[in-house]
Amino acid sequence: EVLATPGRAAYLAALFLPLLLLPFLAPLLLLAAVPQFGVNLLAASGPPQSIEFHYTVVLIPILIAAAALGLSRLRARGLPGPTGRLLRRPGALAATLVGVGLVFAVVAGPLSPIPGSGSPHHGFSTDAETRAMQEAVDLIPESVPVSASNPVGAHLSDRERVHLFPLVADAEWVVVSRPGRTGRAITDRQGTLRPGLHLRTLGAMIRSPAWERVYANEGVHVFRRAGPPPVEARTGADA
Numbered sequence: 200e201v202l203a204t205p206g207r208a209a210y211l212a213a214l215f216l217p218l219l220l221l222p223f224l225a226p227l228l229l230l231a232a233v234p235q236f237g238v239n240l241l242a243a244s245g246p247p248q249s250i251e252f253h254y255t256v257v258l259i260p261i262l263i264a265a266a267a268l269g270l271s272r273l274r275a276r277g278l279p280g281p282t283g284r285l286l287r288r289p290g291a292l293a294a295t296l297v298g299v300g301l302v303f304a305v306v307a308g309p310l311s312p313i314p315g316s317g318s319p320h321h322g323f324s325t326d327a328e329t330r331a332m333q334e335a336v337d338l339i340p341e342s343v344p345v346s347a348s349n350p351v352g353a354h355l356s357d358r359e360r361v362h363l364f365p366l367v368a369d370a371e372w373v374v375v376s377r378p379g380r381t382g383r384a385i386t387d388r389q390g391t392l393r394p395g396l397h398l399r400t401l402g403a404m405i406r407s408p409a410w411e412r413v414y415a416n417e418g419v420h421v422f423r424r425a426g427p428p429p430v431e432a433r434t435g436a437d438a
Contacts, residue, residue: 207240210248214255214262217303219296222262224269232261250307328376331417335374338414338421346370348397351419365400370424373410375401377418 215222222229235257239247247254274286285292336354339345344360346367351374355361362368364375375397404410404422414421 202240206245207248210240210250213250213303213307214258217300218262218266219299221267221269221273222265224272225265228261228265228268232258232265328417328419331419332374332376334416335414335419335421339372339374343371344369345372345374347374348376350376365396367400367404372424373404373420373422375404375420375422 239254239258242248242254246252270292277283278286285295332351332354336351339355342358344362345355345358346362346364347355348364352361352363355374360369362370364373367373401420405412405420409424409426410422411425412420413423
């Protein structure tokens with residue numbers, strides 16, 4: 200019941216069709232991907248079943264290797280007809296594989312010019328909100344403990360202590376983007392969607408004398424702690 204959903208079927212198609220189903224010709228090697236497929240396909244949320252996110256990182260090398268081995272086995276069969284002639288011409292075969300990959304990059308990937316068909320998260324365009332997030336990130340000193348909402352946190356993760364807003368803990372700086380287009384991944388420590396808690400915490404920080412708001416633009420806010428963090432935050436924070 201969990202696996203038989205249109206979204207999961209589309210996810211599998213997005214992984215295997217650009218490789219022309221060749222990984223299935225190397226089933227023993229493909230078995231190495233089964234554990235990660237199980238994790239992704241049985242996950243309750245949508246991102247693990249999307250090629251837009253990092254959940255496919257473990258799968259890609261296995262699928263590419265299986266596709267190469269499967270292609271080698273297919274060529275060794277000496278098939279007749281147009282398929283056999285294509286398999287015997289390495290240059291034409293390579294051009295075909297690259298062409299298929301480009302077609303799928305346009306249809307389902309970030310190269311797509313079709314509204315709604317490409318990735319809204321990882322495309323190559325910017326808007327006022329993404330520019331505001333970059334300006335906010337540029338304000339944060341290096342190495343200081345920081346709390347950030349999920350879309351911004353990826354750009355601040357190269358430090359020892361980074362918290363996922365609305366967890367603030369011992370953070371000296373906080374960067375918050377509004378719920379909405381970039382707020383679909385707002386989570387608390389338990390990983391549950393909590394946009395209400397996000398907004399309440401943001402409102403409390405705006406009103407609190409313990410925080411100085413140093414930037415606000417396009418729904419992106421940057422706060423700097425105006426005093427020392429509470430003792431419990433300094434001693435019991437979870438990074």
